[in-house]
Amino acid sequence: MATTRGATAINKAIKFIPDLVLLNDEMQTLKGLDVLKELRSYSEFKDTPVIMLSRSADKSNIINSIKSGANDYVVTPFDIGVLFAKIIGWQNSEMETQWHGLSHEQAKILRLLKVMIEEAFENVRKSTPLSASLIRYACEILYLTIESEGADAILKAVEGYNTTMFLHSLLTCVYMMLFTRYKRYAKDSCIELAMGGLLHDIGSAKIPNNILFKPGKLDINEYIEIKAHVQYGIEIMDKTPDLPQVVKDICLYHHERLDGSGYYGIKAEKISTGGRLAAIIETYCAITTKTVYRQPKTTAEAIATLMSLQDQLDPKLLEDFKEAATNNFKVNNVKVKQP
Ligand SMILES: [Fe+2]
Ligand SMILES: [Fe+2]
Structure with missing residues (x-):
């Protein structure tokens, strides 16, 4: 499921509850970071892995994304193999499942x-x-x-x-x-x-x-x-x-x-x-x-x-x-x- 509009992304995500979210920080109507913050405010999305995609390699953007609840960050354009490795890493990460009970x-x-x-x-x-x-x-x-x-x-x-x-x-x-x-x-x-x-x-x-x-x-x-x-x-x-x-x-x-x-x-x-x-x-x-x-x-x-x-x-x-x-x-x- 893909969409370019931030508000639509939130509505679709709430309806379908995806296993993983790839979020571009340059979406229309809402910035990716705002979408991320709103998604994280729903209890259903507390533990869903979110990978932020961005053209910016600026360190403060990376830190901001992680602080706002992103699990990972990929700078675009990216090697598809890099993205797959990250997706597999997060989906397969048993370790991460034990982080759910953490503050x-x-x-x-x-x-x-x-x-x-x-x-x-x-x-x-x-x-x-x-x-x-x-x-x-x-x-x-x-x-x-x-x-x-x-x-x-x-x-x-x-x-x-x-x-x-x-x-x-x-x-x-x-x-x-x-x-x-x-x-x-x-x-x-x-x-x-x-x-x-x-x-x-x-x-x-x-x-x-x-x-x-x-x-x-x-x-x-x-x-x-x-x-x-x-x-x-x-x-x-x-x-x-x-x-x-x-x-x-x-x-x-x-x-x-x-x-x-x-x-x-x-x-x-x-x-x-x-x-x-x-x-x-x-x-x-x-x-x-x-x-x-x-x-x-x-x-x-x-x-x-x-x-x-x-x-x-x-x-x-x-x-x-x-x-x-x-x-x-x-x-x-x-x-x-x-x-
Ligand atoms: Fe060592
Ligand atoms: Fe060593």
Whole structure:
């Protein structure tokens, strides 16, 4: 069903309740954004995936669309394959079905982080700079959402799914935020460390899937290629203006270990604090997430595994992380919204 008029689109949509809405932001009589807002005001359309099509690649338009309830955004003219991939992605996304029970703010931050992660990976594939200000904005919203509603619902909404680069990036970002808030780091530090968590593996976008998701042991050339995700990430970060140094450090050092047994043999004194923290948190996220090859560890099992790596991971940060995880990252001033 297609129409060029905004008011007609709303009437038809209410009558037929489509599975998915493609909305051009240049419709007649009403702007696409107004149609989107009106559609979202009906309870029947609370969960319907909406993809906004626009000639504008302006970042503020993308953010406005997402804030107004769009699930995704495609710049026209577009490759039909790109659009199909997005449609299939949204229709097949089991993860999204678990977002239905979330509050407006919680669903919004998940959609925002999803868009940020996908766009960052696309930037790496195209060798174009990241948008540091948008990524910072998303992490600021995450900070505020966790401050007002905690993170339990967000984490529950992505629980049980096989790990993907999206999920791993999201979890590393959220746990980085949870830990730093628990330890009462300054707000800016929480946000910048969370940005590092979000972006630490973006270089993986250049690694072929057959190597990235290989179930068995990697051969030497495959291992060298996997290691290169650090360099691929740094290459893009070096091209990106206004990216905090700690974000680059996290990308550079997250696979280094105190005893020099990491990717590039960098030892304790050379590894930044952000890199040491990321090594702990991204390992925790990796082993507590299901993959197609193994079941996830529980929090207690994961902590025990991390504690067995005391020669490799920063002992003080490890102790702090253990305490934070044991207390479920609860901060006294978290206000939990009443239903
Ligand atoms: Fe990595
Ligand atoms: Fe990672």
